[in-house]
Amino acid sequence: MANIKVALLRYCLTDAGWRRLRVTAIRKGRGWEERVDTPQGTKLLEKGEYQLRWYQGSQARFKGVGKDLQEALTSWENQIAILEAEKAAAAAGRELVPDAPGRLTLLEAKRRFLEKKRLVDRDLETISAYENLIAEFLKVSKKSFVDQIEELDFLRFCDALRKRGLAERTVKNYYSFICTFLTSCGVDHKKIVARENRPRKDDPLPVAYSENEVNRFLAACSSERDRLVFETYLKTGCREQELTFLEWTDFNWAENSITIHGEKRLKLSVDGAEKEFRFRTKTRKPREITLEESLLRRLKAWRKKNPHTRFVFGTSSDLPNGHFLETVKRTAYRAKLNCGKCKSCLDRDECEHWDLKTFRSTFATWALQRGVDIRTVQALMGHTKIDMTAKYLAPLKGKAAQEKLNSVFASVKS
Numbered sequence: 498m499a500n501i502k503v504a505l506l507r508y509c510l511t512d513a514g515w516r517r518l519r520v521t522a523i524r525k526g527r528g529w530e531e532r533v534d535t536p537q538g539t540k541l542l543e544k545g546e547y548q549l550r551w552y553q554g555s556q557a558r559f560k561g562v563g564k565d566l567q568e569a570l571t572s573w574e575n576q577i578a579i580l581e582a583e584k585a586a587a588a589a590g591r592e593l594v595p596d597a598p599g600r601l602t603l604l605e606a607k608r609r610f611l612e613k614k615r616l617v618d619r620d621l622e623t624i625s626a627y628e629n630l631i632a633e634f635l636k637v638s639k640k641s642f643v644d645q646i647e648e649l650d651f652l653r654f655c656d657a658l659r660k661r662g663l664a665e666r667t668v669k670n671y672y673s674f675i676c677t678f679l680t681s682c683g684v685d686h687k688k689i690v691a692r693e694n695r696p697r698k699d700d701p702l703p704v705a706y707s708e709n710e711v712n713r714f715l716a717a718c719s720s721e722r723d724r725l726v727f728e729t730y731l732k733t734g735c736r737e738q739e740l741t742f743l744e745w746t747d748f749n750w751a752e753n754s755i756t757i758h759g760e761k762r763l764k765l766s767v768d769g770a771e772k773e774f775r776f777r778t779k780t781r782k783p784r785e786i787t788l789e790e791s792l793l794r795r796l797k798a799w800r801k802k803n804p805h806t807r808f809v810f811g812t813s814s815d816l817p818n819g820h821f822l823e824t825v826k827r828t829a830y831r832a833k834l835n836c837g838k839c840k841s842c843l844d845r846d847e848c849e850h851w852d853l854k855t856f857r858s859t860f861a862t863w864a865l866q867r868g869v870d871i872r873t874v875q876a877l878m879g880h881t882k883i884d885m886t887a888k889y890l891a892p893l894k895g896k897a898a899q900e901k902l903n904s905v906f907a908s909v910k911s
């Protein structure tokens with residue numbers, strides 16, 4: 498099916514007249530930007546609508562798709578899917594009836610689904626992830642109608658993902674994305690796909706740093722700020738972005754705690770221009786994190802040294818700092834804590850075992866192992882379901898289990 502080519506063009510006025518020019522879409526942040534290929538020596542005067550071009554035999558077909566790049570890209574993707582579906586239908590000796598009464602086409606289902614997501618204000622990244630995955634599913638399944646979906650389509654989709662080299666947990670994740678989409682049009686994967694054929698849950702035990710590793714790491718930090726940042730990650734279990742966006746106004750000094758807001762929209766000045774920064778926690782719910790005493794003391798001292806900044810760990814121009822992940826990897830390398838065996842260790846001077854989410858899982862693991870009850874850890878971590886928190890509880894065995902039991906029953910006289 499790969500030989501179906503649809504070109505994205507833009508009808509433009511040049512100093513040589515109106516021309517259809519090729520457009521390349523480039524990812525820019527959360528949206529798209531375009532590059533219009535203007536022939537050498539001509540000047541671009543005005544941009545008109547986007548057009549799609551494909552060939553039927555040797556005949557070129559054109560279709561106008563409006564003036565919005567994002568919409569044009571969606572139409573482009575849809576056109577490819579339509580042509581592929583037509584081709585598949587032709588190969589199977591049937592005719593494609595896109596608007597068969599009472600039958601929902603997958604393309605229409607996709608359009609409705611994405612519109613709904615936009616209306617309930619899901620962020621652009623999630624929507625575009627859905628868009629890409631559904632497009633991939635439609636491409637692999639080669640089906641036109643929702644009622645044609647069968648088990649094989651799911652299996653082919655997973656197979657295509659695995660052939661892309663994706664890890665099993667990502668396959669499972671993407672599979673559930675597609676299930677959400679199909680559920681929205683009345684297809685229940687549980688009734689179609691046999692349990693043993695669904696992507697497997699492979700749930701490795703969460704990784705935690707050892708005490709020795711943490712101490713060596715903190716000692717290798719190159720500044721007071723870095724040290725404090727990572728100590729805060731360790732002792733609060735915060736997610737990466739949550740500390741990036743932590744402001745002094747999020748402190749409740751009387752309660753010895755910080756509030757992690759579910760969502761923030763900040764208008765900040767970057768090089769004199771106003772820019773919107775948006776941040777959302779995974780659950781979009783706020784939570785309160787009590788601070789350990791020595792961390793609290795250090796943060797108070799840090800505030801005294803930086804009495805005028807807005808962000809607790811901001812950049813030198815007091816903007817949200819997004820470079821902690823780089824810093825963690827560099828610091829681990831400096832402390833010789835890199836494993837020396839992983840792909841990153843071999844390819845570049847980094848290590849896959851050092852990142853910010855492992856500080857988070859270290860927090861949960863240590864807290865649970867040292868007797869903080871699971872409900873408290875759940876609340877601090879901001880988990881919606883306690884199952885998530887329970888994953889950090891590795892069962893004790895042998896001597897360690899016995900010691901725990903001894904202490905439980907120490908007061909019983911026998």
Ligand SMILES: [Zn+2]
Nearest residue numbers: 836839842848
């Ligand atoms: Zn490594």
